[in-house]
Amino acid sequence: MNDTLVEKNRQDFRNRSRYSGILINGVLILLALTVILPLLIPWFFVFKTRLECAYNPWGFPTEIRWINFIEAWKAVRIDQGLLNTTIVCLGAVACTVPSAAMAGYIFARYRSKVTEVIFYFVLAGYFVPIQMVLIPLYKLCSQLNLTDSLPGVILPMAAFGIPFWTIIYRSFFQSLPGELAEAARIDGAGHTVTFFRIMLPLAKPATVLAVILVFISAWSDYLLSLILLNSQDLFTMQLRIAQFLNAYGVDNMPRYAAAAIIAAAPTVILYILGHRWILKGTLAGALKG
Amino acid sequence: MEQSIELRNLAPRRSRKKRDLGLIFFKTFFLLPAVLFLVIFMYYPIKETFHLSMMRASGLGESVFIGFDNYLRLFTNEEFQIGLINVFTWAFWSVVIQIPLAFFIAFSLSAYRNKMTNALRAVYYLASVLPSAIVAMLGRLMFAPNFGIIASIAGKLKWTWLDKIDFLGDPRIAFWSVFFVATWAYSGFYIVYIMANIEQIPMDIREAAELDGANRWQYARYIVLPIVAYPLRIIAVLCVVGSLKLFDLPYLLTSGGPGHATKTLGIILYQQGFVNWQYGKAAAVGVVIFLLSLIFTVAQFSWQRKEGDIG
16 A cells, blocks of 8 residues: 555656656756857857858858958967966966965874964965955065066965865865874884875875866966066966957957857867866865865 | 874884974975965965055055045945945845756756756856856857847847847946856856755655655755755855955956946956056955955854854
């Protein structure tokens, strides 16, 4: 009697979900299209001349012209920007991740009153919005001769990334069993060797996470580079694109569309190649944070 | 601590003093990079911000101490008032629109899991990974008058009412256009975040609900929602703090205009500091941003305390 009721409920659940499932999946696909369409629509325009685009924006182009791409490339100069962005990303990773790993290790494994005080000092940094310190940062960088240089962007960026990753590393090292480190030390390895040979390799999941997410956040930085970089040669990809946005209107639609495709391409390609890792990293970060 | 005592017993060769010194040296060496970064590029500038916010300071000339004058002037300044209202309106609608939308998508994705689910999630997240300059570029592509995609479609369909709307140039509409673009760009992260938390719910809880005859929406309302209430509140706080710091998208799309329609605290700070060279005023805006985001973060933490340890 009870069993049949259970079975009936189960079947009801499945049947009901069959119809709603189609509807919901339809909505989900529609929403996914709204994400993708702005990236696809430009392809309608890029092969046309301005005139053709004005009269027949949605039809097939009369011929495939690459001139818009060439012009847009010259206007955006994304190659230079991409190089600078990559340097900033690598620099941010190189400055943030090791500092955070080392500090997190001390906070997890060598706790004392002093390290606890320093830990709270680092933790507090997590809540400081970078907007707050822009002006003094700008002044500081000019005093240190760092304005208009890529290190001038990388160093403050690292400072604002370190607190979060120190917290993550700290909790990660706390979750590792202590016996391994102890065994290594009994075998005569020093503190430093124990860290680099034993503990750091064990923390690889945290490191992978940190490298990916620090890279992405450096990749999407706009504000810091806007304030600290002046010369065109040092412009990051974002600044190049912003410059194009301010200089050229949408009235030359084919060129604008070509520029949009060029601008989005590196990120989209990187995302297609690495989306498994990026999503994994974000998921792990979401559950830890 | 325990382990170092043990080691002392095991390895009595070196003197205690020497080892302690070595340990202190090791700790200092490991903490130094992080601490230096923070002191130089965060704590020193913070101190300077508070100091500057009390000064009449500009790019040129002597700075003069004026106490809280900058703050008083800010709060009587129309631009700043509008910026404050904009930021809180933005925060309110982000929480009311973006989070429920993200919850709906995240729940539907995990409740109707099929072959497409992971691909769809990857697509949603793509918009969150795109840097803001590109998002702004695509936003203008859609919203530009005459040549933009919406205007072009409206022209094709002969919908003159739609054709006439100036999405980024009309002060009544610009805010919502920027907000729409932001929803497009930011929701992906919220979806991934909420979905990660939904997928943490053990399968037997779902099966129990299934056996009790709950449909999926009852399951969502009475089981999933209470369980993810805490992560939802975290993103609500992220939303609010993010609105306080908001700069990129409105600045790139409209530069805060037309008029003050899309001014945010971040844009006001930038314009005061790096366009008008009013360092003192800009620093005061920075302090306001800091204090407001502190209030919301502390509120979140006290919630967390009350709830006990969940995360």
